Amino acid sequence: MSIFSKxxxxxxxxxxxxISGPNDTKGIEKSVQLVCKALESGVTYIDVGYNYSAGMAPFVLKEAFQQTDRPFSVTAKVMYGQDRTADDARRRVELYLKTMGLKKVQYFTCWTIWNYxxxxxxxxxGGIYEGALRMKEEGIIDHICCSLHAVPGDIQKIIESKAFEGITISYSMLSAANMLPVLDAAYENDIGISVMNPLGGGVIAQNKEYFSFACGDKDEGNxxxxxxxxxxxxxxxxxxxxGVKNEEELKDSLSVFTRPDPEPPAERLERVMKSVAGLEDFCTGCKYCEGCPQGIPTPAIMQARNALLFAPAASYNRMEPEELLYHIQMFRPLLHDEGWLPETAENPCIKCGKCEKQCTQKLGIIEAVADTYRRAGQVYFTKEAHKERLRELLYQKGYKKVGLYPNGGxxxxxxxxYQEFFGEPEFEWLQFNSDPKMWGQMADERLVHGPDEIIGLKPDIVLICTYKYDQDIFDSLRQYEEQGVRLEKLHRAEEMPWVF
Ligand code: SF4
Ligand code: SF4
Known part of the structure; x- marks a missing residue:
């Protein structure tokens, strides 16, 4: 039994x-109804971050909680980086409580732990965990949990530390070979698991035919x-x-869980794992090819390249071109899940063949590694490319103030x-955000300003550093460009996001 079993x-x-933004009243109302419907249908756990759904998710929940008396448990997520101290964690939780109109939350989540x-x-x-312990003692939170994007080995170590009562991890058929030891460790330690990305970030839903082997006799081909x-x-x-965006999606997901699994779960697990191992050109993530003498993370690269087997989905607000979408699907897990960003696009492989000899699927790893480095160079997915971009945009330009829009990851x-590449800057950093809730707050020890302050503060350049909404923000700031402020997007057309 774990804290999530109930x-x-x-x-x-x-x-x-x-919801498209704070003024989308129709979208907000639809979302409130969606939450009410979910709670009335028996859902009891709600996962929320303060910036979800254009920053409006906590507000939607507040409205929904006022409209239904159904029981619910909700998260308050605190990310290391944005917050660092026990006091920061408390301030963040108080903001969640205020926005959701609550006196307490059930689950405090140390959000997005990338590594050990x-x-x-x-x-x-004096850090975030200490803040959580104090809030637990005071009854502001019930349980201390975390969400993890670390490599399986680090996740296992974190589980074994027993610091957390529940964890949220990415898990699906695509990552099962890697993640099963993690699940086993959590089970042995009575640590609850909530799973994000159960459809492999959309890959399974977009390639139903390819993954149809997942269906047993009683799954009706779904x-x-x-x-x-x-x-x-x-x-x-x-x-x-x-994550649902309309009632149909909610109904469909509910239909899976309102009935018991028609196949004994242990048999389903074994059957599907066997089929995954038999897929042609598919890397199962078994990791037998690990141990490259050049330090190339071959299992991670090969698993990420599974994305090239399927039609790519629109992601991060990019609909085209197809090649960009393929690259996002492929490089996202490498950076997000594995923390892999090569120094340069030069392929260090010495073609020793060690990896290919070990591969259970007989995959052409040497050629795949060469292709991955070539693509990494093409889409600026290297540390060297990041350094050059910052040099081109900011270094020794005579700037006094540099605005970053928005503040965050x-x-x-x-x-x-910048500090790592060029040392202390000769200019002052300014942070801006469109969200009025952030204005006047300290984030990473710097004050957050609203866009109306751009003219008064006179930054020499405003660098739009997000990926997903860079064009929207660029358009909304164009008026300042007309008043002499230089506006630049961090990411170039083909470029991969610096943060996924
Ligand atoms: S062939 Fe290349 S990638 Fe494979 S183990 Fe040898 S150096 Fe590493
Ligand atoms: S041995 Fe083959 S199947 Fe296993 S992780 Fe490496 S590339 Fe993938």
Whole structure:
């Protein structure tokens, strides 16, 4: 039994509400109804981050909670980087409580732990974890959890630390070979698991034919349902998170979990895992090719290249060209899940053949590695390319003030990288954000300003550093360009996001 065992197995994700922005009253109203419907249908767990659904998800929940008396449990997520100390964590939780109109939340989530090193920072004296412990004592939160994007080995170590009562991880048929040891460790330690990306970030839903092997006799040929049942089949998994954008999607997801699995879960797990191992050109993530003498992470590269087998989906607000979409699908797991960004696009492979000899699927790893480095160069997916971009945009330009828009993961990375590449800047960093809730707040020890302050503060350049909304932000700031402020997007047309 874990802290999540009591919940209805479908958890409501809130990052895909049909809301375009704070003024989209229709979208907000639809989303409120969607939450009410989910709660009335038996859903009890709600996963929310303060910036989900154009930053409006917490507000939607507040409205929904006022309209229904159904029971619910909700998260408050605190990310290391944006917040660092126990006091920061408390301030962030208080903001969640205020926005959602609540006196407490059930689950405090240390949000997006990338690796063991970040975990150690969270656990430091006076850090985020200490803040969570204090809030637990005071009854502001019930349980301390985390969401993990680390490599399986680091996740296992974090599980074994027993710091967290519940964890949220990415898990699907695509990553099962890698993740099963993690699930087993969580199960042995009674740690609850909620699963994000149960359809492999959309890959399974977009390639139903390819993944139809997931269907057993009683799945009625519905690959998506079979894939969701597969995820729930492991006894460690208590919750499967489904981000829904309309009632149809909600109904469809509910239909999977309101009935027991028609196939014994252990049999389903074994059957699907056998089929995954038999897929042609598909890397199962078994990792037998590990141990490259040149330090090339061959299992991660080969698994990421599975994306090239399927039609690419629109992602990060990019609809085309197809090649860009393929690259996003392929490089996203390499950076996001593995933290891999090569120094340069030069392929260090010495063609020793060690990896190919070990490959259970007989894949052409040497050629695939060469192609991956070639593509990395093409889409500026290297540390060297990032350095050159910052040099081109900011270094020794005589700037006094540089504005970063918006503050968050991208701006933090830019500040850190600039320092690493060029030392202390000769200019002052300014942070801007469109969200009025952020104005006047400190983020990463710097004040956040609203766009109306751009003219008064006079930055020499405003660098739009997000990827997903860069064009929207560019358009909204164009008026300042007309008043003499230089506007630039960090990312070039073919470029991969610096943060996924
Ligand atoms: S062939 Fe290349 S990628 Fe494979 S193990 Fe040898 S150096 Fe590494
Ligand atoms: S050995 Fe083959 S199937 Fe296994 S992880 Fe490496 S490339 Fe993938």
């Amino acid at each position: 919940h209805f197995p479908l958890g409501l994700g809130t990052s895909r509400f049909p 090193c970040i975990f150690e920072k969270i656990m430091k004296k 690959t998506v349902h079979a894939a969701l049942r597969f995820v729930k089949a492991h006894p460690a998994v208590d919750l499967v998170l489904g 991208f701006s933090n990375l830019i500040i850190r990288l």
